[in-house]
Amino acid sequence: MKAYVFPGQGAQFSGMGKDLYDSSAAAKSYFDSANDILGFDITKVMFEGSAEELKETKVTQPAVFIHSAVTALVSADFKPDMVAGHSLGEFSALVANKALSFEDALRLVSQRALAMQKACEMNPSTMAAILGLEDSVVEEICQSIEGVVPANYNCPGQLVISGTNDGIEAACEKMKEAGAKRALPLPVGGAFHSPLMEPAREELASAIEATTFSSPICPVYQNYDAKPHSDIIEIKNNLISQLTAPVRWTQSVQAMVADGGASFVECGPGKVLQGLVKKIHREAEVSGL
Known part of the structure; x- marks a missing residue:
């Protein structure tokens, strides 16, 4: 079975999507529509902007x-048996499996x-990012420090933690003492996928509740519980919970492999997920769309 996976924040690069825009009238139409919805020329930043911008x-x-959603929408070969997205990528996955329209998902x-x-x-x-420790060890250390939680279970031996500045500093020291190969603070502006995102979860919840979702053409394996979902109510609830819960x-x-997923195709910028899938299941076939 074919699984399509969609990357999250961090996969961006200058020039992203330009080849799609130039080679497909349908893609150009989506990009132009995105500029209108957002109220600024995001395509110009994507094609010409600096890493800083x-x-x-x-x-x-x-x-x-x-980039991710349009790649799937304009591909003649796109025939998913299952989809999943990493954090932000879950929105692209929900456009790909027809649960959300491109326009509504972009607004969200x-x-x-x-x-x-x-x-x-x-x-x-x-x-x-904590490298080279068992998940259970990382979880135990997080429990011992107030305000620190596991945030992204990326692959065996790579778990990202989230929390207060002081908490993360203390946790990194403890992780190194426990034998982590690296405990590397990330250049991000906040503790994503942690209880500190509660104000954002509340704000997004009302927007998601007000958005129309449709029955998907295939299940989405959601970050919140790593299970396949086709029920609209469950999909919405998990999408809301995702902001304050870890990405599994x-x-x-x-779970996708256990359900028959053998070929994983990454849709969007970069190849990060192809690398993670290979580390999780060596026998998986991986490619980009």
């Missing part, structure tokens, strides 16, 4: 979403980015 909150999440992604930015400003906080990417890929 692409890192702006109002740009990053919509840019990665647009834009609101999500701005709500997360606001939450970051309210609670100065950060994240760190390792578990999602394992």
Whole structure:
């Protein structure tokens, strides 16, 4: 079975989507529509912007979403048996499996980015990547430090943690003492996928509730519980819960493999997910669309 996976924040690069825009009238139409919806020329930033400009909150999440969703929407070969997205990528996955329209999803992604930015400003906080420790060891250390939680289960031996600045600093020291190969603070503006994102979750919840979802053409394996979902109510609830809960990417890929996923195709900028899938399941076939 074919699984399509969609990357999250961090996959952006200058020039992203330009080849799509130039080679497909349908893609051009989606990009032009995105500029209208967002009220600024995001395509210009995607095609010509510097790394610094692409890192702006109002740009990053919509840019990665647009590139990923349009790649799937205009591909003649796109025939998914299952889909999943890493964090922000879950919105692209929901467009790909027809649960959300491109336009509605882009509005939600834009609101999500701005709500997360606001939450970051309210609670100065950060994240760190922990390499080379068992998940259970990382979880145990997080439990011992107030305000620190596991945030992204990326692959075995790679877990990102989230929390207050002081908490993350203390956690990194403890992780190194426990034998981590690296405990690396990340250049992010806040503690994503942690309880510190509660103000953003509340804001996004009302926007998601007000948005029309349709029955998907295939299940989406959601970050919140790493299980396949086709029920609209469950999909909405999990999408809301995602902001303050960890991204269970390792578990999602394992579940897809257990359900027959053998070929994983990454839609969007970069190849990060292809690398993670291979680390989670060596026998998986991986490619980009």
